[in-house]
Amino acid sequence: MKFVRICLVAGLIPFSLAAHAEMDDAVIKAMADTLAGKPAEAFEALSALEERRAGDPDFDLALGIAANRTKKFSRGIFALERVLLAQPQNKQASIELARALYAVGQGGQAREVLNRAREDGAPVEVSSTMDQFLQSLDKVDAKGRRNFKAYLEGAIGMDTNVNGAPNDDSVAVPAYSGSVVSLNADGVKVRANFANLRAGISNRFAITPEWSLIGRASANLRANDSNANQFDTRSYAALGGVAYRHEKNEFSLGWQAVNEELYSNAFRQQGGLLGEWIYRLDGFRQFGTFVQFSEVRYASQAVRDMKRQVIGSTYVQVFPSGVTAYGGLYMGNERPLDSDQYVLGHNLGGLRLGAQMAWTSTLSGFASVGWEDRTYGGDDSLFQTTRSDKQSMLDLGLSWVPAPQWRVTPVVSWVRTDSTISINSYAKTSASVAVRRDF
Numbered sequence: 001m002k003f004v005r006i007c008l009v010a011g012l013i014p015f016s017l018a019a020h021a022e023m024d025d026a027v028i029k030a031m032a033d034t035l036a037g038k039p040a041e042a043f044e045a046l047s048a049l050e051e052r053r054a055g056d057p058d059f060d061l062a063l064g065i066a067a068n069r070t071k072k073f074s075r076g077i078f079a080l081e082r083v084l085l086a087q088p089q090n091k092q093a094s095i096e097l098a099r100a101l102y103a104v105g106q107g108g109q110a111r112e113v114l115n116r117a118r119e120d121g122a123p124v125e126v127s128s129t130m131d132q133f134l135q136s137l138d139k140v141d142a143k144g145r146r147n148f149k150a151y152l153e154g155a156i157g158m159d160t161n162v163n164g165a166p167n168d169d170s171v172a173v174p175a176y177s178g179s180v181v182s183l184n185a186d187g188v189k190v191r192a193n194f195a196n197l198r199a200g201i202s203n204r205f206a207i208t209p210e211w212s213l214i215g216r217a218s219a220n221l222r223a224n225d226s227n228a229n230q231f232d233t234r235s236y237a238a239l240g241g242v243a244y245r246h247e248k249n250e251f252s253l254g255w256q257a258v259n260e261e262l263y264s265n266a267f268r269q270q271g272g273l274l275g276e277w278i279y280r281l282d283g284f285r286q287f288g289t290f291v292q293f294s295e296v297r298y299a300s301q302a303v304r305d306m307k308r309q310v311i312g313s314t315y316v317q318v319f320p321s322g323v324t325a326y327g328g329l330y331m332g333n334e335r336p337l338d339s340d341q342y343v344l345g346h347n348l349g350g351l352r353l354g355a356q357m358a359w360t361s362t363l364s365g366f367a368s369v370g371w372e373d374r375t376y377g378g379d380d381s382l383f384q385t386t387r388s389d390k391q392s393m394l395d396l397g398l399s400w401v402p403a404p405q406w407r408v409t410p411v412v413s414w415v416r417t418d419s420t421i422s423i424n425s426y427a428k429t430s431a432s433v434a435v436r437r438d439f
Helices: 002-010 013-019 025-035 039-047 057-069 073-086 091-103 107-119 124-142 226-231 339-344
Strands: 146-159 170-173 179-182 192-206 211-224 233-246 249-262 265-282 285-298 306-318 323-336 346-358 363-379 386-400 406-419 426-438
Touching: 025 039, 025 057, 039 057, 057 073, 057 091, 073 091, 091 107, 192 226, 192 426, 211 226, 233 265, 323 339, 339 363, 346 386
Parallel strands: none
Antiparallel strands: 146 192, 146 426, 170 179, 192 211, 211 233, 233 249, 249 265, 265 285, 285 306, 306 323, 323 346, 346 363, 363 386, 386 406, 406 426
C-alpha cells in the first residue's frame, strides 16, 4: 500500500506542467500550489471555477490532481473522466483516475483504466509508472492481508425523555370502564443529562483477492445523572462472517450477537444471521441490500421473545458539489416465539433519507429524516384496540475534523411516536457533542 502511494504521488505531477504549456494563470497557479505541497488551496481555488470551466481538459486535470491529493476522490473521478472524454490518450489523467478509483475501492476498474492506457501506447517513463502501479495492485490483490480499524468515542448531552415515556402520569383504561389509572414514576417521561462512551474494532482478513474473513465488535455505555440512573444502559455487539467480492459486487454473510443491559442487569439479547449485498455502479454511486433473521429474547419477560425478520435496500450517491446523499427502505416483522402472544408481534416498515455537505476540508454538516410504521397483531386486552405506532425522526449535526483521525460531532435529534395506545405515544429531544478518535 505504501509503494502504491509513493508511485502515485511522486511519479506523476512532474511532467504535467510541461505537457500543458498553454494553461492559463489559474490552472498554472493551482498546479504550482499542488507541487508546493498546498493541494487544499489549489482545490478550493479550482472548485470555485468548476461550474464555468468544467470541460476544459487542462482545468479538469488540475482539479482532478488537487482533488486526489486532498482525498476528495469522488470529485477527482468526475473531473478526470471529463478529461478522458475530451482527450482519451491523456496518460496522466488515466493514472490519476486509476488512483481515485483504487482509493474508493474500485481496484478492478483502476486496473482496466491502466491496461487500456498502456495498450494505447505511452512514453517510457509513463509506462514505467503504470507498470509499477499495476504490479502494486497485483501484490495487494494476491497477498492475504489484514485491515484492522478501531475507534474510541466519548460524548456528553441531554435528553428530554430518556425513558421514551408519555407526558401524562395517568391514563384512562377502557377495560376498567374508562377508569383513570396512575402510572408509576418510571412510566412518565424523565429528563436527564448523560455521558456516553463507545468503542469498537473491525478487521478484514483477505484469504484470496475475492474471499475475506470479516469481524467487528463494539461496546456502548451510557450513564445518566442521578435522577435517572435506573435507565443507564450498556450494550455489546459482535459480528463474524465471510465476504466475497467480484467486480462491482460484494456479498457478506455473518452471525451477529447483541447483549443489552439496563441498570447493570441483563435486559435483552439478540442473535442471528445478517446478509448484505453491495453493488458499486462506480466510484460515487452504490446500491445495498440487507436481510436479517434473528431471535430477540428478554431476560425477565419471556412472553416478549420474538423472531425478527427484516429486509431493506439503500442507495448512496456522491455529487460533484461534494454532497453525499442516501435513501433507504425496509420492511419486516417480529413474531412471538409463544404463538399465544400474537398481540405483541408486529409488522414494520420504514424509510430513511439523509445528506452530508462538505463546506471545507475539515467541516461538514449533515441531516437525516426517518419514518417507521408498526402495526401489531391484535387488540390489546386493556385498551381494547389494536396498537399501531407511527414514528418520525430528525437529526441535524456538524462534523469537524480538527486533526487527522479526530472528529468532533455536535448533533440534535428529535423523535416523535404517535400510537393508538396512549401510553406508547411520546416525544423527545436530545442534544450531544461527541469526540471520536480513530486508530
